[in-house]
Amino acid sequence: MRHGYWVDIYKIRDEILQCLNKCGIDYTEAKEAPPTTYSNRIGDNGGIAMICEDVYHPSLPTSFCTPYGKLKIVGSNGSFFRNASGKKVDAFLNEMTVNFGLVPIDSDADSKPYPAIAITRVPWRASKQKIALPIFVAFVGSSTWEEEAKAKRVFRNVQKSRQKAKNR
Numbered sequence: 001m002r003h004g005y006w007v008d009i010y011k012i013r014d015e016i017l018q019c020l021n022k023c024g025i026d027y028t029e030a031k032e033a034p035p036t037t038y039s040n041r042i043g044d045n046g047g048i049a050m051i052c053e054d055v056y057h058p059s060l061p062t063s064f065c066t067p068y069g070k071l072k073i074v075g076s077n078g079s080f081f082r083n084a085s086g087k088k089v090d091a092f093l094n095e096m097t098v099n100f101g102l103v104p105i106d107s108d109a110d111s112k113p114y115p116a117i118a119i120t121r122v123p124w125r126a127s128k129q130k131i132a133l134p135i136f137v138a139f140v141g142s143s144t145w146e147e148e149a150k151a152k153r154v155f156r157n158v159q160k161s162r163q164k165a166k167n168r
Contacts, residue, residue: 023092026082030072034155040070047134048119054080068151
């Protein structure tokens with residue numbers, strides 16, 4: 001898994017939070033943490049997927065699905081969005097679709113119980129090619145310590161890269 005993939009994920013997360021603020025949608029801040037390695041995994045094909053876990057706003061993304069598992073965008077303890085009226089949600093989705101080429105992904109209840117969205121374009125990449133659609137994979141049982149260690153290492157490396165970028 002290339003480092004640039006993770007940098008893109010965290011940059012997209014920042015863009016999502018900025019867009020939520022711009023559209024006037026209040027959200028519960030999620031603490032940045034390594035991916036939860038035991039759920040919501042996708043294959044390592046370069047795809048970027050998000051799931052929408054909020055029952056009241058099923059079209060707003062709450063987490064990324066990565067090859068190492070679920071990475072929170074917003075929310076804690078089931079609390080995600082407040083005051084997300086239809087107009088605000090539509091404005092958010094329109095802006096995100098224009099910038100990131102959002103595409104709904106068909107549901108497969110065995111591996112992905114929530115509605116999902118794929119990101120098909122990353123505007124800051126030199127190559128404007130469309131990104132491959134993510135493939136959800138079923139994961140049975142708890143993750144191994146090696147996968148958890150990889151996820152934590154990736155998280156630390158991306159945090160260091162982000163800190164260097166902020167200090168410039």
